[in-house]
Amino acid sequence: MESLIQSLPEDIRKHIEGREYSIDDIGKSGSKILIFDDMVLKITDKSSDDRDAVQMMRWLEGKIPAPRVISFVEDDKCAYLLMTRVRGKMSCDRYYMERPDELIPLLAKAIKMLWSIDIKDCPVMKDLDGELKKAEYRVEHGLVDVSDAEPDTFGENGRFKDPKELLSWLQDHRPSLETVLSHGDLCLPNILIDNGDISGFIDMGNCGIADKWEDIAMCYRSLKHNFDGTYGKVYQGIDPVLLFKELGIEPDMEKIDYYILLDELF
Template identity: 50%
Template sequence: MRDYFKKIPETIQQLIGPRPYYIDDIGMSSSQVICFDDMILKIQECCEESENELRMIKWLQRKLPVPRILHEERADNTQFLLMSRILGQMSCDESYMDRESVLIELLAQGLKMLWSVDITDCPYSNSLEQKLRQARGRVEQGLCDMENVQEDTYGENGFRDPSDLLSWLETHKPQEDLVLAHGDYCLPNVFLQDDKISGFIDLGRCGIADRYQDIALCYRSLLNNYQGAYGGKAYSAFHPERLFEALEIKPDWEKVRYYILLDELF
């Protein structure tokens, strides 16, 4: 198995040393994540997201609980990011899923922490204009998956194909209410420990965006995880809409739908 390590740059190999490890296959992206006791090595193809992940982790140091960068290196169009390991569990861990109101309260707290960050000098914008530009590129290159999507996105009661969805998104842009958005605020990307937020990870899409970018994906992630969509336990009763009570805001269902649909193209 150590063969896997052959392509890892020498400096990183030395930092890792003989530590035991396991491979994490939770993420939906094409990245590879190797977990050590105290550090994580994320290997991904160099792209706008991998660059942004590094940039945003740096910018968020001392602003929010995010990993520390231990070493970063690029070789053969691949980014190797060695970072500290966030303690605790992913928020989709059963110990939290089994306590829905605690989980929702914590996820809402996490959102409020993100929104409290001053975005004046935030180095990246993921506003609609930017997201739709990226989405257009992806549609044109045929990169949009029609399989890993919500059930009703495409088909009889949905859109014909990614291009049809993109046209709808371009003509139905909602007014933006800009905050610091995580960009992929789903349960595996929010870590909890002792009933507190212990960290945010997977920050490649983090930047300035509408508040509903994160609200919508959090809502969808609660829904999918409670339905057992990723092979976990399926719950018979769950109430993701309680997220809005915890956030003390009136839900804007149009925006929830819009941002979930937008994410289908990524």
């Protein structure tokens, strides 16, 4: 583990050298996450998305509770983002899974916090054309993991025979947009709770202006799967549709379906 620290760029290493850390393996992004007492280091393959994430995190300072950038360095292969650590339990923590009456209003509050941000000078636009182009690249280069998709998405008995057919459907069925500040991956592990309230958002790499139904879809699916046993334990007595009641809106299941299907290609 010491060799890993020594291999880091100097501007990152000077902040963390000699400090204890653990490695987070909850996410599925393929990143390496080092967790220190008051900081988090995210190491990813180099891409323009990293620069977007840093730009958004700096823009969000003082607007919503989210990590603050301490240092960002890129080399020939990797991007290194050192940021402050947001305190709190993931909203998929067992405590909240067993208390849906407490959890679901907090999830709705988190979504509304994002909606409340004025986006007129937001520096990153996650337009659907751009997301579909990224999806097309992944399909063309065989980067889609069909084994990680919903059971009824692909295959002989699925809705689509393969990612290429799904991509074509997505291109032909683009929904109208209701733009807001979108987290971009609003699953339960990325919403933190402390002392009965939202303490912050993490994993802001896909944050930007996007359709409000994208975050709703990701949160709804995450809520459903965290309760239905997809990730192991089954929690009884919860209806994920209650999220819409807390949001004060009628569910647009066509848009929710669209964004869940789009996410299958990432």
